[in-house]
Amino acid sequence: xGGIADYSGALxxxxxxxxxxxxxxxxxxxxxxxxxxxxxxxxxxxxxCCAPWQSELATSWAAYVVGCLLVLSREQGLGFSGASVSILxxxxxxxxxxxxxxxxxxxxxxxxxxxxxxxxxxxxxxxQLALLCQRVENLVVGAPCxxxxxxxxxxxxxxxxLALLCQxxxxxxxxxxxxxxxxWGVDSGLRHSVGGAxxxxxxxxxFMGLKIGQQLAALPHSNAADTPHKAGPQQAHQQDREQxxxxxxxxxALQAGxxxxxxxxxxxxxxxxxxxxxxxxxxxxxxxxxxVDPVTRVLPEVRYAVRQPAAHPVHEHHRVRLFRQxxxxxPSQEQGLLLGELMLQSHASYSACGLGSHGTDRLVEMVxxxxxxxxxxxxxxxxxGAKITGGGSGGTVCILGxxxxxxxxxxxxxxxxxxxxxxxxxxxxxxxxxxxxASTFGCLAVxxx
Numbered sequence: 001x002g003g004i005a006d007y008s009g010a011l012x013x014x015x016x017x018x019x020x021x022x023x024x025x026x027x028x029x030x031x032x033x034x035x036x037x038x039x040x041x042x043x044x045x046x047x048x049c050c051a052p053w054q055s056e057l058a059t060s061w062a063a064y065v066v067g068c069l070l071v072l073s074r075e076q077g078l079g080f081s082g083a084s085v086s087i088l089x090x091x092x093x094x095x096x097x098x099x100x101x102x103x104x105x106x107x108x109x110x111x112x113x114x115x116x117x118x119x120x121x122x123x124x125x126x127x128q129l130a131l132l133c134q135r136v137e138n139l140v141v142g143a144p145c146x147x148x149x150x151x152x153x154x155x156x157x158x159x160x161x162l163a164l165l166c167q168x169x170x171x172x173x174x175x176x177x178x179x180x181x182x183x184w185g186v187d188s189g190l191r192h193s194v195g196g197a198x199x200x201x202x203x204x205x206x207f208m209g210l211k212i213g214q215q216l217a218a219l220p221h222s223n224a225a226d227t228p229h230k231a232g233p234q235q236a237h238q239q240d241r242e243q244x245x246x247x248x249x250x251x252x253a254l255q256a257g258x259x260x261x262x263x264x265x266x267x268x269x270x271x272x273x274x275x276x277x278x279x280x281x282x283x284x285x286x287x288x289x290x291x292v293d294p295v296t297r298v299l300p301e302v303r304y305a306v307r308q309p310a311a312h313p314v315h316e317h318h319r320v321r322l323f324r325q326x327x328x329x330x331p332s333q334e335q336g337l338l339l340g341e342l343m344l345q346s347h348a349s350y351s352a353c354g355l356g357s358h359g360t361d362r363l364v365e366m367v368x369x370x371x372x373x374x375x376x377x378x379x380x381x382x383x384x385g386a387k388i389t390g391g392g393s394g395g396t397v398c399i400l401g402x403x404x405x406x407x408x409x410x411x412x413x414x415x416x417x418x419x420x421x422x423x424x425x426x427x428x429x430x431x432x433x434x435x436x437x438a439s440t441f442g443c444l445a446v447x448x449x
Contacts, residue, residue, distance in 0.1 A: 006146030008313030009258025018433035067140030098395025103149035126439035185431030188359035190394030209310025340385020355392025
């Protein structure tokens with residue numbers, strides 16, 4: 001829960017998948033390479049071993065690996081002067097599924113490189129490790145991701161959801177998934193990319209909404225000057241006071257620079273009426289200047305949705321806070337359905353932002369159909385809710401249900417029917433289980449005598 005609200009300062013909850021990425025780093029001193037072969041990398045997953053000039057495919061994933069070397073050198077002053085470095089990456093975290101495959105690669109490689117530099121276990125805290133990896137993705141790869149994926153890959157715990165307040169990265173512990181509940185991930189078969197245009201446009205729209213809100217808060221009487229005082233001096237004075245209070249409320253809520261400083265009621269009352277549904281980048285730049293996001297640009301020729309991308313993180317932050325409280329509540333029949341409803345609301349908000357897809361929407365619909373059929377017959381559903389994961393526009397759908405074989409059979413039935421519905425030639429990937437984060441897993445150092 002939380003997804004694309006992390007860059008707006010929201011609380012997020014994320015559990016590591018069972019699949020893992022491993023990286024091995026070998027440092028060789030005194031070995032001389034030809035001038036045109038200074039770097040070499042290999043990935044077991046892609047069955048590709050090549051130098052960077054040999055294939056465009058190499059550069060598409062190798063930026064995540066080589067970017068770690070660059071960030072370590074520039075941010076930490078660490079490197080391998082006078083030595084050659086070989087890096088092997090073996091990952092079972094599938095790409096393009098919305099399950100943080102790029103973060104898994106970055107965290108594994110970064111931790112291995114730090115150990116090879118003499119910064120072993122515990123010397124670089126997991127939080128710092130994750131922030132370094134985010135810089136790789138933002139500044140080297142050029143993908144405008146938030147921080148939650150790297151933090152979960154580094155600090156996540158098996159069977160629990162990492163609670164992270166993204167302001168910018170405040171770890172609030174982990175929340176165990178109750179034993180009577182289970183989660184599954186179902187691959188929609190549609191590729192997701194956090195670097196895609198839809199994700200970047202939605203992120204830019206959210207920051208455009210933030211900039212408009214900050215400018216409204218800076219006005220002495222908000223929009224009072226634009227409101228005709230037809231009701232007489234006394235009512236006009238009252239109106240001025242109310243709008244001044246609104247501006248002060250906006251200023252206080254947004255002073256930290258995060259949209260989630262506003263509660264849903266504050267957003268609906270004070271900011272939402274002033275946000276355009278959409279506007280071109282040219283219109284925004286002319287009226288408001290550059291936005292405040294360091295990793296996206298407002299392009300004059302692009303039309304951006306503003307109101308919904310700004311609304312999503314405000315409401316999502318509220319949903320995630322409720323989700324955490326419900327997880328920690330005493331077990332009850334209603335608990336699963338309430339948690340599931342929050343997931344369905346989150347999924348609907350993704351779709352309203354333009355980040356849905358026909359595959360992920362159909363999977364969620366099938367879970368809703370299961371719930372409706374059970375309730376119509378007077379039975380308790382085995383499955384409670386579902387939502388898209390990651391940055392949306394494809395990828396994986398997370399399903400929440402009760403523990404046990406009956407609920408899993410219901411999930412497998414949905415998977416089977418979904419495959420037939422889309423006519424998928426290859427079996428749909430089903431994610432089950434969880435694993436520890438990289439900081440707990442640690443590093444193994446091997447020295448040849």
